[in-house]
Amino acid sequence: MKAKFDLVVIGAGPAGLAAAHAAALTSQSVAVIDDNPRAGGQIWRQGANAKKPAALSRVLDELISHPNVTFYPATRVSVLEGTHEIIVDSAQQGGISIAFARLVIAAGARERLLPFDGWTLPGVTGAGGLQALIKGGMPVRGERLILAGSGPLLIAAFATARSAGARVLAVVEQAPSHAILRFGLSLSATPSKLGQAMRLTRGFAGTHYWTDSVLTHALGNERVAAAVIRRAGRDVTLECDRIGSGYGLVPNVSLAQMFGCTLARGAVVVDDMQRTSVPDVWAAGECTGIGGMELARAEGRIAGLAATDQAVPASLVREREHWRRFARRVARAFELGPQARTRPSAETIVCRCEDVAFRDVSAHASWRDAKLHTRCGMGPCQGRICGAALETYFGWDAAPPRPPLMPTRIGALLEAREGDDARL
Numbered sequence: 001m002k003a004k005f006d007l008v009v010i011g012a013g014p015a016g017l018a019a020a021h022a023a024a025l026t027s028q029s030v031a032v033i034d035d036n037p038r039a040g041g042q043i044w045r046q047g048a049n050a051k052k053p054a055a056l057s058r059v060l061d062e063l064i065s066h067p068n069v070t071f072y073p074a075t076r077v078s079v080l081e082g083t084h085e086i087i088v089d090s091a092q093q094g095g096i097s098i099a100f101a102r103l104v105i106a107a108g109a110r111e112r113l114l115p116f117d118g119w120t121l122p123g124v125t126g127a128g129g130l131q132a133l134i135k136g137g138m139p140v141r142g143e144r145l146i147l148a149g150s151g152p153l154l155i156a157a158f159a160t161a162r163s164a165g166a167r168v169l170a171v172v173e174q175a176p177s178h179a180i181l182r183f184g185l186s187l188s189a190t191p192s193k194l195g196q197a198m199r200l201t202r203g204f205a206g207t208h209y210w211t212d213s214v215l216t217h218a219l220g221n222e223r224v225a226a227a228v229i230r231r232a233g234r235d236v237t238l239e240c241d242r243i244g245s246g247y248g249l250v251p252n253v254s255l256a257q258m259f260g261c262t263l264a265r266g267a268v269v270v271d272d273m274q275r276t277s278v279p280d281v282w283a284a285g286e287c288t289g290i291g292g293m294e295l296a297r298a299e300g301r302i303a304g305l306a307a308t309d310q311a312v313p314a315s316l317v318r319e320r321e322h323w324r325r326f327a328r329r330v331a332r333a334f335e336l337g338p339q340a341r342t343r344p345s346a347e348t349i350v351c352r353c354e355d356v357a358f359r360d361v362s363a364h365a366s367w368r369d370a371k372l373h374t375r376c377g378m379g380p381c382q383g384r385i386c387g388a389a390l391e392t393y394f395g396w397d398a399a400p401p402r403p404p405l406m407p408t409r410i411g412a413l414l415e416a417r418e419g420d421d422a423r424l
Contacts, residue, residue, distance in 0.1 A: 001418050004099040005031040005070070007307055008086070010077060010255060011106030013041020014293045015285025015300035017059050019104045022304030024066045031098065032063070033088060035406070037074040041108055072096075078404040078413070080258050084280065087416040095412030102280045102307045105256050105268070106300055109249035109286035111153075112388045115344045116245070118218030120352055123242045130244035131157040134164045141165030143241040146227045148172035148215035151248035151334045152292075158207070159200040161244075169238055170208035172229050174247070174340040175333060177211040183333035190326050192294075214339045218243055230339070247340060250388050251287045257400040265289075266391070273312065274303035282307045291327035298323060336392065343393050351386040353379020361386075367396040380407060 009020045012034035020032045032039070039060055063069050074091035081087055085099045111128040118124065125133065127147050134140055145161050145168045147154050158168050173180065187194040213231035218224045226239045251267040262269045262277035267289040274282045284299035291299075298320040305312050344350070346359035354375040364370040367377070367390060376390075377383030377398070387398040404413075 001095065001415050002097045002099070003031070003070075005029045006100070007031070007102050007104065007304075008033065008098060008100040009104045009106060009304070010034075011041065011108055011285065011287075012036070012039035012071070012073075013106060013108050013285060013296065015108070015296035015303075016041070016104070016106035017063070018297040018300030019106060019282075019284055019304030019307070020063055020069060021059055022301045022310070023104075023308045024063060024069050026308045026310065027068060028308055029068050029070075030066075031070045031072060031100070033072045033075050033077065033098075035074065035076045037091070039071065039073065076406040076408065077255060078406060078408040080403060083259075083278070087413060089406075089408045089412035095409075095415030095417075097416040103259075103282070104274075104300075104303045104307055105259070105261075105276070105281065105283040105287060106285045106296075106303075107252040107255050107287045109290055110252050110384060110388070112247045112250050112392065113245070113385050114149075114247050114340065114389050114392060115348050115350050115358065115386075116216055116218065117345055117348055118220065118224065119245070120349055121218050121220050121224045122222070123220070123224035124218050125242070125244055127157045127244035127246035128153050128249075129246075130242065131160045134160050134166075139164075140242065143167065144169050144239065146170050146172065146215070146229075146238060146240045146243045147245075148227070148229070148243065149246040149248070150174045150336065150340060151246075152330065153246060153248065155197070155200045157244055157246075158204075159202075162203050166242075168207050169240060170210060170227075170229070172213045172215055172231075173209065173211045174214050174337055175211060175335070176337070179333045179335075180211055183329060186329050190322075193326065212337075212339070214342070215243070215245055247336060247392075248334060249286060249290050251289060253287055254382075254384070254401045254405060256283060256287060258403065258405055272317070273306040274299055275306065289327065290331070291323055292330070295320065295323035295327055341392060350389060351376040351379065351383075353377075353381055353386075356386075361390065362394075367398055370396075371399070 006028035007023050008031045009016045010033050023030045076089050079087040088096050111126040113126050143166050145166045154171050210231050216230050217228035219226040229236045256268045268283040268287050270283050270288050274284050276283050282303040284303040285296035344358050348358045350358045350361050356374045356376040360374045361370045361376050371377045390396050
């Protein structure tokens with residue numbers, strides 16, 4: 001029920017795996033913790049029977065075979081016990097108290113969902129959520145799909161849905177056409193991204209790509225049946241079977257907040273070596289700012305090397321800066337405009353966990369007041385969905401999370417503390 005490591009890496013996506021791989025070059029003991037049953041994170045999410053990408057397979061094979069690396073899949077971090085100890089709830093091993101000398105947080109990002117009329121209908125999900133469901137085996141062959149929101153994730157979701165046999169009727173992008181064109185031309189500075197964009201958009205014929213447009217309503221009774229899209233000052237209605245709507249990603253900073261790490265602009269603040277403001281804690285990947293897989297892997301490797309007192313090559317620092325420049329171009333191109341930030345109707349449900357309408361939330365001056373008076377953000381997701389939406393509409397900062405960070409079995413907490421009666 002207890003374990004101790006020189007380095008713990010939380011998150012097994014591109015950043016976390018890169019950090020663990022770099023740390024494994026030493027003789028130090030390393031633990032990798034991830035809440036998914038399989039490593040890879042959202043970017044490399046694979047179904048049970050899917051073939052893993054070559055890059056992921058190579059990294060995993062090397063890590064799993066390394067005698068100093070321990071992987072905890074399907075494991076959630078629940079409680080911070082002082083600066084250098086956490087309690088986790090593992091689906092395979094139960095509650096475990098894990099002590100460590102140093103920590104790398106690679107918690108990734110989550111999708112920004114902005115409420116609209118009808119978004120609670122069955123068949124309406126986030127764009128990234130829809131992509132994950134399809135990768136997990138949900139059948140969509142022959143179904144009519146609408147993808148709406150903003151950012152490259154829409155194109156990635158389009159490619160996944162198309163390969164699964166879905167009919168994507170429209171990709172609705174809130175950014176204006178001139179911004180998209182400028183971004184497309186800038187891809188010449190990153191040939192690998194240009195090639196990726198060309199692969200993802202293959203087969204786009206027959207699909208509307210509407211810029212400067214937003215999804216305003218999902219129509220239907222027991223299930224979504226149509227989408228209303230505002231473009232060029234008028235509404236267009238398209239019949240559909242599913243809607244995936246997402247306005248990019250936001251850093252997942254809950255864990256870093258629990259450790260007391262400094263945040264700025266919604267992301268974890270790090271220095272040149274990916275160190276946070278908390279001693280012995282590093283952070284890498286999307287939790288430090290949205291930048292894509294290549295940036296996450298470079299940051300993860302730097303964090304893993306620095307956290308194990310290894311030299312960081314200057315070439316790796318230059319690689320990170322290269323992808324940070326790319327990330328800034330993406331952010332500029334897909335910055336949310338006035339249409340996307342338009343507040344929903346008073347009747348629209350904002351907090352789906354607690355069934356709180358927008359009118360009830362908007363009557364308050366802060367996130368804390370809204371939470372206390374309406375229970376907004378007090379459901380199972382703990383404000384991870386509605387919090388990002390309210391930050392977009394009102395600029396509210398969500399309150400730091402309180403333990404347990406995730407829903408945790410009482411039995412797991414007791415198991416983690418067995419043999420330590422003084423702490424019960």
